[in-house]
Amino acid sequence: MGSSFGDLFRISTFGESHGGGVGVIIDGCPPRLPLDLGQIQADLDRRRPGQSRITTPRKEEDRVEILSGLLDGVTLGTPIAMVVRNRDQRPGDYQEMQVAFRPSHADATYQAKYGIQARSGGGRASARETIGRVAAGAVAKQLLARTHGTEVIAWVRRIHTIEAVIDPASVSLEAVEAxxxxxxxxxxxERMIERIEAIGREGDSCGGVIECLVRRPPVGLGMPVFDKLEADLAKAVMSLPATKGFEIGSGFGGTLLRGSEHNDAFLPSDDGRLRTATNNSGGIQGGISNGEEIQLRVAFKPTATIRKEQQTIDASGAATTLAAKGRHDPCVLPRAVPMVEAMVALVLADHLLRQQAQCSLW
Amino acid sequence: MGSSFGDLFRISTFGESHGGGVGVIIDGCPPRLPLDLGQIQADLDRRRPGQSRITTPRKEEDRVEILSGLLDGVTLGTPIAMVVRNRDQRPGDYQEMQVAFRPSHADATYQAKYGIQARSGGGRASARETIGRVAAGAVAKQLLARTHGTEVIAWVRRIHTIEAVIDPASVSLEAVEAxxxxxxxxxxxERMIERIEAIGREGDSCGGVIECLVRRPPVGLGMPVFDKLEADLAKAVMSLPATKGFEIGSGFGGTLLRGSEHNDAFLPSDDGRLRTATNNSGGIQGGISNGEEIQLRVAFKPTATIRKEQQTIDASGAATTLAAKGRHDPCVLPRAVPMVEAMVALVLADHLLRQQAQCSLW
Amino acid sequence: MGSSFGDLFRISTFGESHGGGVGVIIDGCPPRLPLDLGQIQADLDRRRPGQSRITTPRKEEDRVEILSGLLDGVTLGTPIAMVVRNRDQRPGDYQEMQVAFRPSHADATYQAKYGIQARSGGGRASARETIGRVAAGAVAKQLLARTHGTEVIAWVRRIHTIEAVIDPASVSLEAVEAxxxxxxxxxxxERMIERIEAIGREGDSCGGVIECLVRRPPVGLGMPVFDKLEADLAKAVMSLPATKGFEIGSGFGGTLLRGSEHNDAFLPSDDGRLRTATNNSGGIQGGISNGEEIQLRVAFKPTATIRKEQQTIDASGAATTLAAKGRHDPCVLPRAVPMVEAMVALVLADHLLRQQAQCSLW
Amino acid sequence: MGSSFGDLFRISTFGESHGGGVGVIIDGCPPRLPLDLGQIQADLDRRRPGQSRITTPRKEEDRVEILSGLLDGVTLGTPIAMVVRNRDQRPGDYQEMQVAFRPSHADATYQAKYGIQARSGGGRASARETIGRVAAGAVAKQLLARTHGTEVIAWVRRIHTIEAVIDPASVSLEAVEAxxxxxxxxxxxERMIERIEAIGREGDSCGGVIECLVRRPPVGLGMPVFDKLEADLAKAVMSLPATKGFEIGSGFGGTLLRGSEHNDAFLPSDDGRLRTATNNSGGIQGGISNGEEIQLRVAFKPTATIRKEQQTIDASGAATTLAAKGRHDPCVLPRAVPMVEAMVALVLADHLLRQQAQCSLW
Incomplete structure (x- = not known):
C-alpha cells in the first residue's frame, strides 16, 4: 500500500536504497508508443548522485534495464518493468544512524509504524526510491509529447534566501541544464552554487523552491470534486521527499489580491480555444485544465541529514547526539528538478487517459 | 470518476447545486460506532450559507437525512448514505452566466471537457457539493475521537492582508466559533469582518489563509512513497474549491532555514512516545505521523463570482462583459473552515484504517 | 468497502431493505448520453417483487428518482444518483428471524463479522440491494447500445430439474418476457411455473440456471492477466445473492472435449473482423472479447428462507427451530434475470471505457 | 491496467514469456513476517515446466530472486519484488504462429486490442506470467498460516472423462504430490496419467477440473454486495489461463436440490463458533466466510496449442492451417494446481487485511 500512483497510467515502485535494486512497473501505457530509451536514461542522469560538486559524491551509475513491455523499442500495452541495480553500497556510513534516529528524517517514524526497518541507506525513504518515478515520468513525457506536443519543464527558483528572477516564457531545457x-x-x-557550497562546508544544508511549467497541456484534464488537476498535482509533488509546500498559479501570493484583480479575463477566440489575459489560475479552473500553461511551485526543506552534531535519541528513547558521516547532498533541489517534472508528467498522463476514457466516445 | 475519496474510509459525493439534492455515501466505516447526529448537523450549520452577514444571504437549511447504514444511531459497517434536499433555488440569478463564462470559474472548463453542463448554480463546482464532504468529515471526526481522542480544528489565519497572531496551543472550538x-x-x-464587508460592498471579493491543527493524532499514519500523509492531506484540501496553495509544518518559510535550524531534535522519552523540541515537521516525518500535532495551512483565492463588471466571452467565444447578480460570498473562508476540518479528518480516518489493516495483525 | 463495482464506469450502492431507501451512484458515465428513463424503470419492474404469482407477494412499487447527473434527460458526465424509497415494510415478518439465524442465509455471518446487523429484512443481504444494480445496469445497456448496438439478454435455462432447449440465436426479449x-x-x-408453484406450496424452494447472451459486443474488451473479461464477468454475477457457479462458453462441459474438438477455428475474413466456426470460447479468448457473442451461465441455489421448519441456532448458539413467516420467493430466478443482465452490462461498459482509455489515442 | 490484483495485499505482475524476465511486486504485506523462501521456491517448482513426463519438456529453472522488501528474511512492510529471469528461449518454435493465429489462443484478440504483440511465446498470455502469482501466493499462504493456521490445498479432481473419488477431509499435500x-x-x-499421455501422443490435448479446499479459514472474510468472498474467488481463479467455469460449495449440482435439502443447518455451539451440519455453502454465506472449510472447483479447457493441424487465418485474414511445433503441455492441470492455490490464498490474504481494517479497531 502506498507504492503505486495513478489510476490508468499507473506506476508501482519498489526497492530499498541498499537492497538488490530499485525499479518501477508502468501498467496502462498505451500500445504502439515508440520510446526513446536515451531520454529515459538522460532524466535518470539528471537525478543521479555524483553528477556535480554540489551533489553527494556517491557514485551511482543508475543504468536502467527494461525487463518487459517493449518490442523493438515500441510499447506493447503490457506492463513496462524497469530496474536499476544497486551498487557502491557503503553500509558503514550509516552505522551510527542505526543507533541514533536522525532528526526530521524517517528513521523514527518507520520504526514506530513497522517495528522494523532497513536502516542502511534509509530504506524506502532514500532518494534512491525516486529512480522509478523519474524513469516512469520520462515515459509519461514522451506520451504527452506525442499526443499534444506537451512539454514539462522545471527549474530551481530559489535556494535558501537567493531567489532568481525568471520569465517562464523564456525558459528552455538548455538554459536549465546550463x-x-x-x-x-x-x-x-552562480550565487546559488556558492551558497550551497558555503553551507555544505559548514556541515549544514539548505532548501528552496522549484518551479514547474507545462507548455501546451491538453485541455479538459482533471475531474470535478476530489480529483481536481491541482489536487492530484499537489499530492504528486508533495509525495517527493523533503517537500513542505505547494502552490498552483498565484499561490499564497494570490490571496493578497481582490477578485477583480485575481480573475483571469477570457479573451475573444475564433477557434474555440480558451485564452486568458492573465494566468493567476495557473492553467487550471474548476479543477480542469483550460489550455493555458500550468504553473506550480514546490517548497523543499533543507536536507535533514547533516554533518553538524545534533541532539536526538536512540531506539530506546535515551538522549544521544548524532553527526552524520555519510555522503549526503547539502541541498536536494538540483537533483529534485527531474523528480518534479516526472511527477507532473505522471499526473497529466494519467488524466489524459481518464479524459480519453470518459469523454472521447462520441 | 473523481467523485470518490479515500481507500478504506471511502466517500462518494453526488449532486448538482440546483438538482434534486446533494449527498454522500460513506463506505467502510467501522461497525458499532455510535454517531452523534447533532454533531453532523452542527458542522453542516457551520458550512451553510446565510449564517451571518458576511456570507451569502441565500437561505439553505441543509437538513441532513440519513438513508442507510445506521441502527438506532449506531453504525452497521454498511454504507452510510446522507442526503440534503435542494431548496430555495433561484435559477434566474444564474441566467446571465449561462451566456457569459465567469472568469476564473469552472463554467468554461466544464464546457470544454464535457460539452454540456448544469450551468444553473455551478453544477458540481458549486460550494454546495461540499455538504457531502462536511457530513462525512463529521463522521470521521467521531471515529478519530473515539479511538485516539483526536481533535481536528481549523480557523481563519489571514483575510486579504490582515493576518492574525495565533498561538495554536491555545485555540479552542469555542474561540473559533466566537x-x-x-x-x-x-x-x-473584527478587522477581518470589516474588510470583508468593505470589499463586498464594492462588489468585489477577497481570499486568505486557513490554518488547521490536529491534536493527539494517531502515530504511524501515512505510507512511505506516494501516499505520504502530507501528500494525501495536500490532495484533500487542494480539492476544495478556490484553493491555491498548501503548507505542512514550516511550509515555504521553512525553506529559508538551514538544516541545523529546521531539524526537530528528538527529546528523551521513557514511554516510547516520540517527542520533538520543535515542530517544523508539522507532525509528519518521512510521510508518517510522529504523534506531534499536525499543522497545515491552505490558501484560498478571492471568490471568482463578483458583482463588478468583468471582461469575458460567451460560449461562442465572442467578447462580452459580466456583472454577477447572484447572492455570492464576498469571501469563502469563514464557511471553508469546517470544509478543511472535514478533509483533514477524512484523510486521517482513511489512514487509520490502512494502518490497522497492515500493521496490527500481531 | 465492498459496495462499489467497476473502475471507470463505477457504481456504488447503498441501503438496507427496511431503512429510508436504497439506491446507487454511477460515477464515470460519459457525458451527452440521452437516457431513456422508461427503460430504467422497465428493468426495475422486471426485478420487483409482486410482479407475478410465482414471486413473493410483497408489493414494492420501486419508483426510481434521479437526484443528479442529468440535464433534460441527458447525462452531464457527473455522478448519477438514483434512489428508491422503501415502503410496505412489515418488520413483524422478520421478528422470529431476529431470534434464530436462518440456515444458509447471511444472518449468522453478518453477526460474526460486524457484531451488529439490520436483521429486519436482511439488511444489505436483501434482494432489495439489487435495485441499484439493475438501475445502473439499465444505464450501462443504453451506453453499449449507443456505441456498438450491443444487446445484453438473459433468460431462465433451467428450474430445478427442468431444463429448456433453447437456440440462443432465436431468443428475443419479447420471448423472454412472454x-x-x-x-x-x-x-x-409452463412446466417450470408448475414446479415452482408445487414446491412453493410445500413451503420449500428451488434453484436453477440462468443463461446470458451478449450480441454485437465490442471487440477488444478485457485485459490480459487479472482483469480478463471472463474473470470480471464471473465476479460480477457471482456477487449476486444465491449464486453457486459460473460458466463461460463451453464451461464445465467443455472440459470433456479434446483440444482439437474444443478449439474454435478462425474463418477467413475480408474486413478484419474475427469470426470463428464454433464458439466454445463464449466470445472471449485470452481474456479479451473477439466480437463473437458472449455466452455465460449462472447457477442459483434454492432460496434459503423457507416456510418449512429447519434446525438452527439462536444468537447465543443454542439449538432452536425456524419456520419463516415472511413473504419470500420460492425461486429467485425469474426476478434474477434482469440482475444478471445488469451485472454483465456493467462489466462491458466499464471495460469499454478502459479500452477507450488505453487503446484509442492513435 | 489489469496486471494488479487485490486491494490491500496487492500484487502486480510483469513480464512477457520471452523478454528479460517475469516477476511480481507485493505491496501491503504486513511487516515482521518471517518468510520461508524455500516454500516460495517449492511452489514455483510445482508450477515449472519440465517437471515430469506429462508436462512440456521445456526446461525452465525458475529461480526466484528477491530484490526488495526483506531484511534477514523478515518482511519490512515495504514492496516485495521478486524476479525470475527468462532462459531457454526458442523463438523458432513460435515462428509459424507469428504467421497463423492459434485457434482459441490469445494471438488474435491481442492483435485486435493492441495492434501489436510479443508473439514469441505468447507474451502476457503465456503460462509463464503465472510465476509471479505463484510466488506471491506462497507469501500469502505463509501469512494465513501464521495468523490462523490456515491451509490452502488444491488437487486434480477430473482429467478429461476420468473423475477421482476424493474425500476432501483426508487429502494431504503429500498425497497430492505423490x-x-x-x-x-x-x-x-494412474489412469489420468495414461490418458494425458495417450492424448498427447496424438498431438491433441485435454482439460479437466481442479478442486481446492481451505482448512481453518478466518471467520468473517468477505464483504456484502460486490466483494463477496465467492465473487472475489471466482474472479481470482477465472483470471487463470484456460479456465471456463467456477463452482463454490454445491455449485451447479446444488441447483438440483430443494431449499430444505440444500440449507446447511446450524449446529449448537458453546464457543460462539459457527458450525453447520452440511457444507453446501462451501464455507461462505451471504458472501462472508463462516469458518467451515471453503470448497471450490475450477474447469480448465484442453490446451489450445496442439500439434494436430487446425484451420485458422493469418494476420491478413486469409485462410491457412497450423500445426504447432513448440513444446506444449498436453494438459495444463498438473501445473495449474499451485496456481489455483495461489489465487485462493491471495484472495484470503487480501480480505484478511480488509477485515482487519474495518472490524478490529474495538
Whole structure:
C-alpha cells in the first residue's frame, strides 16, 4: 500500500536504497508508443548522485534495464518493468544512524509504524526510491509529447534566501541544464552554487523552491470534486521527499489580491480555444485544465541529514547526539528538478487517459 | 470518476447545486460506532450559507437525512448514505452566466471537457457539493475521537492582508466559533469582518489563509512513497474549491532555514512516545505521523463570482462583459473552515484504517 | 468497502431493505448520453417483487428518482444518483428471524463479522440491494447500445430439474418476457411455473440456471492477466445473492472435449473482423472479447428462507427451530434475470471505457 | 491496467514469456513476517515446466530472486519484488504462429486490442506470467498460516472423462504430490496419467477440473454486495489461463436440490463458533466466510496449442492451417494446481487485511 500512483497510467515502485535494486512497473501505457530509451536514461542522469560538486559524491551509475513491455523499442500495452541495480553500497556510513534516529528524517517514524526497518541507506525513504518515478515520468513525457506536443519543464527558483528572477516564457531545457544548480538565471545560479557550497562546508544544508511549467497541456484534464488537476498535482509533488509546500498559479501570493484583480479575463477566440489575459489560475479552473500553461511551485526543506552534531535519541528513547558521516547532498533541489517534472508528467498522463476514457466516445 | 475519496474510509459525493439534492455515501466505516447526529448537523450549520452577514444571504437549511447504514444511531459497517434536499433555488440569478463564462470559474472548463453542463448554480463546482464532504468529515471526526481522542480544528489565519497572531496551543472550538469570521484572535477578527464587508460592498471579493491543527493524532499514519500523509492531506484540501496553495509544518518559510535550524531534535522519552523540541515537521516525518500535532495551512483565492463588471466571452467565444447578480460570498473562508476540518479528518480516518489493516495483525 | 463495482464506469450502492431507501451512484458515465428513463424503470419492474404469482407477494412499487447527473434527460458526465424509497415494510415478518439465524442465509455471518446487523429484512443481504444494480445496469445497456448496438439478454435455462432447449440465436426479449418465469421456451416455461408453484406450496424452494447472451459486443474488451473479461464477468454475477457457479462458453462441459474438438477455428475474413466456426470460447479468448457473442451461465441455489421448519441456532448458539413467516420467493430466478443482465452490462461498459482509455489515442 | 490484483495485499505482475524476465511486486504485506523462501521456491517448482513426463519438456529453472522488501528474511512492510529471469528461449518454435493465429489462443484478440504483440511465446498470455502469482501466493499462504493456521490445498479432481473419488477431509499435500498428475486418488491418478499421455501422443490435448479446499479459514472474510468472498474467488481463479467455469460449495449440482435439502443447518455451539451440519455453502454465506472449510472447483479447457493441424487465418485474414511445433503441455492441470492455490490464498490474504481494517479497531 502506498507504492503505486495513478489510476490508468499507473506506476508501482519498489526497492530499498541498499537492497538488490530499485525499479518501477508502468501498467496502462498505451500500445504502439515508440520510446526513446536515451531520454529515459538522460532524466535518470539528471537525478543521479555524483553528477556535480554540489551533489553527494556517491557514485551511482543508475543504468536502467527494461525487463518487459517493449518490442523493438515500441510499447506493447503490457506492463513496462524497469530496474536499476544497486551498487557502491557503503553500509558503514550509516552505522551510527542505526543507533541514533536522525532528526526530521524517517528513521523514527518507520520504526514506530513497522517495528522494523532497513536502516542502511534509509530504506524506502532514500532518494534512491525516486529512480522509478523519474524513469516512469520520462515515459509519461514522451506520451504527452506525442499526443499534444506537451512539454514539462522545471527549474530551481530559489535556494535558501537567493531567489532568481525568471520569465517562464523564456525558459528552455538548455538554459536549465546550463549550470549545475539548474536555475535558468545564470548570474543568480552562480550565487546559488556558492551558497550551497558555503553551507555544505559548514556541515549544514539548505532548501528552496522549484518551479514547474507545462507548455501546451491538453485541455479538459482533471475531474470535478476530489480529483481536481491541482489536487492530484499537489499530492504528486508533495509525495517527493523533503517537500513542505505547494502552490498552483498565484499561490499564497494570490490571496493578497481582490477578485477583480485575481480573475483571469477570457479573451475573444475564433477557434474555440480558451485564452486568458492573465494566468493567476495557473492553467487550471474548476479543477480542469483550460489550455493555458500550468504553473506550480514546490517548497523543499533543507536536507535533514547533516554533518553538524545534533541532539536526538536512540531506539530506546535515551538522549544521544548524532553527526552524520555519510555522503549526503547539502541541498536536494538540483537533483529534485527531474523528480518534479516526472511527477507532473505522471499526473497529466494519467488524466489524459481518464479524459480519453470518459469523454472521447462520441 | 473523481467523485470518490479515500481507500478504506471511502466517500462518494453526488449532486448538482440546483438538482434534486446533494449527498454522500460513506463506505467502510467501522461497525458499532455510535454517531452523534447533532454533531453532523452542527458542522453542516457551520458550512451553510446565510449564517451571518458576511456570507451569502441565500437561505439553505441543509437538513441532513440519513438513508442507510445506521441502527438506532449506531453504525452497521454498511454504507452510510446522507442526503440534503435542494431548496430555495433561484435559477434566474444564474441566467446571465449561462451566456457569459465567469472568469476564473469552472463554467468554461466544464464546457470544454464535457460539452454540456448544469450551468444553473455551478453544477458540481458549486460550494454546495461540499455538504457531502462536511457530513462525512463529521463522521470521521467521531471515529478519530473515539479511538485516539483526536481533535481536528481549523480557523481563519489571514483575510486579504490582515493576518492574525495565533498561538495554536491555545485555540479552542469555542474561540473559533466566537465570531462570524472564525478567527480565534478576537481583535483581528473584527478587522477581518470589516474588510470583508468593505470589499463586498464594492462588489468585489477577497481570499486568505486557513490554518488547521490536529491534536493527539494517531502515530504511524501515512505510507512511505506516494501516499505520504502530507501528500494525501495536500490532495484533500487542494480539492476544495478556490484553493491555491498548501503548507505542512514550516511550509515555504521553512525553506529559508538551514538544516541545523529546521531539524526537530528528538527529546528523551521513557514511554516510547516520540517527542520533538520543535515542530517544523508539522507532525509528519518521512510521510508518517510522529504523534506531534499536525499543522497545515491552505490558501484560498478571492471568490471568482463578483458583482463588478468583468471582461469575458460567451460560449461562442465572442467578447462580452459580466456583472454577477447572484447572492455570492464576498469571501469563502469563514464557511471553508469546517470544509478543511472535514478533509483533514477524512484523510486521517482513511489512514487509520490502512494502518490497522497492515500493521496490527500481531 | 465492498459496495462499489467497476473502475471507470463505477457504481456504488447503498441501503438496507427496511431503512429510508436504497439506491446507487454511477460515477464515470460519459457525458451527452440521452437516457431513456422508461427503460430504467422497465428493468426495475422486471426485478420487483409482486410482479407475478410465482414471486413473493410483497408489493414494492420501486419508483426510481434521479437526484443528479442529468440535464433534460441527458447525462452531464457527473455522478448519477438514483434512489428508491422503501415502503410496505412489515418488520413483524422478520421478528422470529431476529431470534434464530436462518440456515444458509447471511444472518449468522453478518453477526460474526460486524457484531451488529439490520436483521429486519436482511439488511444489505436483501434482494432489495439489487435495485441499484439493475438501475445502473439499465444505464450501462443504453451506453453499449449507443456505441456498438450491443444487446445484453438473459433468460431462465433451467428450474430445478427442468431444463429448456433453447437456440440462443432465436431468443428475443419479447420471448423472454412472454411468460412469468422468463424462459423463452414456452412449453418448458409452463412446466417450470408448475414446479415452482408445487414446491412453493410445500413451503420449500428451488434453484436453477440462468443463461446470458451478449450480441454485437465490442471487440477488444478485457485485459490480459487479472482483469480478463471472463474473470470480471464471473465476479460480477457471482456477487449476486444465491449464486453457486459460473460458466463461460463451453464451461464445465467443455472440459470433456479434446483440444482439437474444443478449439474454435478462425474463418477467413475480408474486413478484419474475427469470426470463428464454433464458439466454445463464449466470445472471449485470452481474456479479451473477439466480437463473437458472449455466452455465460449462472447457477442459483434454492432460496434459503423457507416456510418449512429447519434446525438452527439462536444468537447465543443454542439449538432452536425456524419456520419463516415472511413473504419470500420460492425461486429467485425469474426476478434474477434482469440482475444478471445488469451485472454483465456493467462489466462491458466499464471495460469499454478502459479500452477507450488505453487503446484509442492513435 | 489489469496486471494488479487485490486491494490491500496487492500484487502486480510483469513480464512477457520471452523478454528479460517475469516477476511480481507485493505491496501491503504486513511487516515482521518471517518468510520461508524455500516454500516460495517449492511452489514455483510445482508450477515449472519440465517437471515430469506429462508436462512440456521445456526446461525452465525458475529461480526466484528477491530484490526488495526483506531484511534477514523478515518482511519490512515495504514492496516485495521478486524476479525470475527468462532462459531457454526458442523463438523458432513460435515462428509459424507469428504467421497463423492459434485457434482459441490469445494471438488474435491481442492483435485486435493492441495492434501489436510479443508473439514469441505468447507474451502476457503465456503460462509463464503465472510465476509471479505463484510466488506471491506462497507469501500469502505463509501469512494465513501464521495468523490462523490456515491451509490452502488444491488437487486434480477430473482429467478429461476420468473423475477421482476424493474425500476432501483426508487429502494431504503429500498425497497430492505423490504422483505427477497431482490427484490424491492414487489409482485414478494412474489412469489420468495414461490418458494425458495417450492424448498427447496424438498431438491433441485435454482439460479437466481442479478442486481446492481451505482448512481453518478466518471467520468473517468477505464483504456484502460486490466483494463477496465467492465473487472475489471466482474472479481470482477465472483470471487463470484456460479456465471456463467456477463452482463454490454445491455449485451447479446444488441447483438440483430443494431449499430444505440444500440449507446447511446450524449446529449448537458453546464457543460462539459457527458450525453447520452440511457444507453446501462451501464455507461462505451471504458472501462472508463462516469458518467451515471453503470448497471450490475450477474447469480448465484442453490446451489450445496442439500439434494436430487446425484451420485458422493469418494476420491478413486469409485462410491457412497450423500445426504447432513448440513444446506444449498436453494438459495444463498438473501445473495449474499451485496456481489455483495461489489465487485462493491471495484472495484470503487480501480480505484478511480488509477485515482487519474495518472490524478490529474495538
Amino acid at each position: 549550470n549545475i544548480v539548474r536555475c535558468p538565471d545564470a548570474d543568480t545560479a | 465570531n462570524i469570521v472564525r478567527c480565534p484572535d478576537a481583535d483581528t477578527a | 411468460n412469468i418465469v422468463r424462459c423463452p421456451d414456452a412449453d418448458t416455461a | 504422483n505427477i498428475v497431482r490427484c490424491p486418488d492414487a489409482d485414478t491418478a
